Amino acid sequence: MLKYNRKEDGVINLDFTEICYFDGDQADNKDEKVIEEFGDEWEKFSEFDKSELNRIGDSYFKLIEDKSLGDDPLVLDIGCGTGRWASYLADKVGFIEAIDPSKAVISAANMLKNTDNTRVTKCDVDNIPFDKESFDLVYSLGVLHHIPDTQQAISQSVKYVKKNKYFLVYLYYALDNRGIVFKRLFYLSNAIRFVVSKLPKFLKLFVSDLIAVLVYYPIVSITKLLKSGFPNKTFWKKIPLSVYAEHDNTFQVLRNDALDRFGTRLEQRFSRKEIHEMMTNAGLIDIEFLDTHPYWVAIGRKPNDKIS
Secondary structure: OOOOOOOOOOEEEOOOEEEOOOOOOOOOOOOOOHHHHHHHHHHOOOOHHHHHHHHHHHHHHHHOOOOOOOOOOOOOOEEOOOHHHHHHHHHHOOOEEEOOOOOHHHHHHHHHOOOEEEEEOOOOHHHHHOOOOOEEEEEEEHHHHOOOOHHHHHHHHOOOEEEEEEEEEEOOOOOOOOHHHHHHHHHHHHHHHHHHHOOOHHHHHHHHHHOOOHHHHHHHHHOOOOOOOOOOOOOHHOOHHHHHHOOOOOOHHHHHHHHOOOOOOOOOOOOOOHHHHHHHOOOOOOEEOOOOOOOOEEEEEEOOOOOO
């Protein structure tokens, strides 16, 4: 466990642990309303099926399988949410520092309370209380596209990667590998998101659940039937939401993702080329992409001569 490089600004006391928080300097690169909304989301969806978590985690972390992280690597999870990815990775690494700026840290601490090689800290990416170049792996999954300046957030995150070690990121894709019909359906859903995300909290939760029941579930169910009825065909993969059928996700995941999709007021999407450019601008080399869902997961190495 690393020592904090400065004194905490306060402590959140729970029955089973305490969570230090660091407000630090006022950071411009964050949206307080978005942080609050994600705190609400992870308060509602704080439990996950273990087998499903492992299956999804295998996809997110596939790119680190052949990477040399060293013995008992130190890992930084930026935007940990409920702590689900720290929970997935904990038995594969030395120690994980899990940080998040929202009240989701309480859910994360609860999920990780029986894991002795993790710690949860409340802070944002501009107020990380550790020295630069302290971690063998820094990852941020499904987070940095919800920050106003994603390039700045990536560059800030990479500062904490040791030389010759790795940064792993998942950013929403700009549908750059999809056809025109799929894109038009997405633009329609984006217009709906613009309205739903502005609703009061209770209405937003209700409408998101309604979308999960009336849209996500029927489409995924029909796609599952097509998948089983035509086992040697792949045409069903072109149907929106087909990934949920492909991985046989539970209804809880559909509800969570419906809220994540329609309840978020700040969502940016990036092409593979744009992500590669942002990672290069942050000083990373040997950048690789996962060519299967989820799009886009990418990893890059920090060279020995990188100066933070």
